[in-house]
Amino acid sequence: MKSKNTRTSYNRKTKKKSTVFSTKFFGNLILVFLFFAVLSIAYHYRSSFAHYLGFKSNLNNDTNVFSEARNLKVLEKNNGKVVGIDVSEYQGKVRWSYVDTIEEKYPLHYVFIRATVGNDRVDRQFKRNWLGAKENKMIRGAYHYYRPNENSLEQAELFIKTVKLKKGDLPPVLDIEKLPKEQSIERLKVGLRRWLKAVESHYGVRPIIYTGEKYYDDFLKEEFGDYLFWIANYNFYREEIQDDWLFWQFTEKATVPGIDYNVDVNVYNGDLQQLQYITVE
Incomplete structure (x- = not known):
């Protein structure tokens, strides 16, 4: 007859083996799930992957093929809607005469350009981008990056001082992405309202709000x-x-002719005629 200690040792070993088996089983199950998930994604984007891996010869080291394939899929799905980009100093010096299409198939009709940040900073490339986009015959718009902990009216004044909208430009944009550290959400909303009303009063057109x-x-x-x-x-x-949604920024990792760095791409929820309808008169 086995002793009590022997039975206890045997039970522990059995439990340990059972635990190891369960861990391996679920681990393998997860691997199988991930494999089929990747396979499903690859199949879904198969035409786009073929486009980039089989026919593209100008991909650089920074190109994310998965992102580019997904971008192409989005453009295909939204065919008929107007495509544009947004830029700031982070895109460097844009060669605007080359900014025309994505994949030589999807025309770029408009661009949002960062003008100001908070209550004290003008984007270093704003003036150059503002003029370059106009010369390239793109519909242009300007946006302000809002800092929640700075005076909203001072931020509006800086934007108004910097941006001179003309007929055919898009309405001004308020870019709000951060939560406040020194005030409540309710006070933040009051500040946003003040910025929006001050800018609308100056330009005579209601601003657009950008956010996640x-x-x-x-x-x-x-x-x-x-x-x-x-x-x-x-x-x-x-x-x-x-x-x-009026506009959808669907990627921050696209390659566009004339721009050396990754760029954001956007879809407008309508055709070109509808886009022109919302511009400043």
Whole structure:
């Protein structure tokens, strides 16, 4: 007969083996799931991957083939809607005469250009980009990067002083991405309202609000529903623009002729004639 200690030792070994088996089983199950997930994604983007891996010879070391393939898929899905970009000093010196299409197939009709940041800084490339986009016959718009902890009216004054909108330009844009550190969400919303009203009063046109989808859902959708929104969402599973978005920034990692760095690409929720309809008169 086995002793008590022997039975206890045997039970421990059995439990240990069972635990190891369970861990390996679930680990293998996860690997199988990941394999089929990758296979599914590869199949979904198969035509785009073939385009980049089989026919592109000018890819540089910074090119993310998966991102580029997904970008191409989004453009295909939103065919008929107007495509544009947005730039700032982070794109360096843009050679505007070369900025025309993506993949020599999708024309770039408009550009949003960062003008100001907070209450004290003008984008270093704003003037050059503002003039270059106009010379390149692109519909242009200017945006302000809002700093939550700085005076909203001072920020509006800097934007107004910097940006001279002309007929055919897009409405001004308020870019809000950060949460405040020194004030409540309610005070932030008061500041946003002040900026929006001051800018609308000066230009005679209602501004557009740019933000991320989660920020939009959590803080802005209900109380700022009287404004039009430009939403950033880079999730690979989203391939078409939402009905209630005016613009959709679907990537921050695209390659565009005339620009040496990655650039954001946007889809407007309409055709060219509809885009021209919302410009400044």
